[in-house]
Amino acid sequence: MTLVTKRYPLRARDFLHAGEASVQVQAMLKAMRLDPGLIRRVAICSYEAEMNAVIHGGDGELEMALSEDRIVVEVRDAGAGIADIELAMQPGYSTADETAREMGFGAGMGLPNMKSHADELEIDSAPGRGTRARMVFHRRPPQEKAP
Amino acid sequence: MKLSEIVRELEAVPLTEEDHRGLEITRCAGSDLMSDVLARPTDGILLLTGLTSIQTVRTAKIAGVAAVVFVRGKTPPPETIELARAERLPVYASPLSLFVCCGRLHACGMTGLDGRR
Numbered sequence: 001m002t003l004v005t006k007r008y009p010l011r012a013r014d015f016l017h018a019g020e021a022s023v024q025v026q027a028m029l030k031a032m033r034l035d036p037g038l039i040r041r042v043a044i045c046s047y048e049a050e051m052n053a054v055i056h057g058g059d060g061e062l063e064m065a066l067s068e069d070r071i072v073v074e075v076r077d078a079g080a081g082i083a084d085i086e087l088a089m090q091p092g093y094s095t096a097d098e099t100a101r102e103m104g105f106g107a108g109m110g111l112p113n114m115k116s117h118a119d120e121l122e123i124d125s126a127p128g129r130g131t132r133a134r135m136v137f138h139r140r141p142p143q144e145k146a147p
Numbered sequence: 148m149k150l151s152e153i154v155r156e157l158e159a160v161p162l163t164e165e166d167h168r169g170l171e172i173t174r175c176a177g178s179d180l181m182s183d184v185l186a187r188p189t190d191g192i193l194l195l196t197g198l199t200s201i202q203t204v205r206t207a208k209i210a211g212v213a214a215v216v217f218v219r220g221k222t223p224p225p226e227t228i229e230l231a232r233a234e235r236l237p238v239y240a241s242p243l244s245l246f247v248c249c250g251r252l253h254a255c256g257m258t259g260l261d262g263r264r
Contacts, residue, residue, distance in 0.1 A: 044185050
């Protein structure tokens with residue numbers, strides 16, 4: 001059962017506000033006193049996906065759904081899409097422009113970072129169809145929780 | 148190493164209110180690439196960077212960075228400092244290069260992110 005769902009609009013090429021949604025997600029999860037390691041993984045993935053959408057995407061949306069056993073972050077954009085997802089997953093591969101690089105991004109680390117920090121990563125994209133990145137993070141089962 | 152000692156060693160000036168000077172930091176990263184910062188264990192570290200965009204502050208928040216020193220005498224744009232203030236992230240500016248900053252802190256016993264020297 002989903003406990004909380006939050007949606008944040010994303011604007012393409014808006015580098016001044018890029019990342020705000022993920023910082024808000026992080027602050028909310030911290031206020032709920034969830035496991036710090038889990039929050040860190042969610043925040044990093046959410047931020048990388050959000051930056052990708054702002055760099056490459058048309059406008060889009062970031063959605064975070066918290067349930068008892070998992071957190072799902074989905075970032076959807078209406079941008080150019082990814083022609084070769086396997087290639088895009090390779091560390092160092094990037095099609096980002098100079099502006100993204102000036103922001104400290106665009107080095108081809110975004111998708112590999114997302115893959116290594118999320119429990120599940122699903123990318124659905126095609127040229128001209130935009131991109132949907134869905135990341136699942138498992139919460140610790142109740143019996144493993146600290147007393 | 149106390150943040151106040153780090154600041155003195157790097158000849159840095161504060162860009163936000165100074166209420167974290169007693170903060171103890173043992174690990175440090177020097178990078179202009181935010182995705183590299185996000186890929187590493189960065190909780191509670193000092194970040195040395197020449198990248199003054201607002202994304203440096205957001206990356207620091209997301210990655211749990213304790214303090215940021217902008218190197219090479221760079222002055223960040225107002226929005227970067229405003230966000231750092233709002234997020235209560237201590238940020239400083241040093242006139243020294245990234246290389247010299249790293250060297251000075253290494254000589255004081257600071258380690259890399261994996262604890263190696």
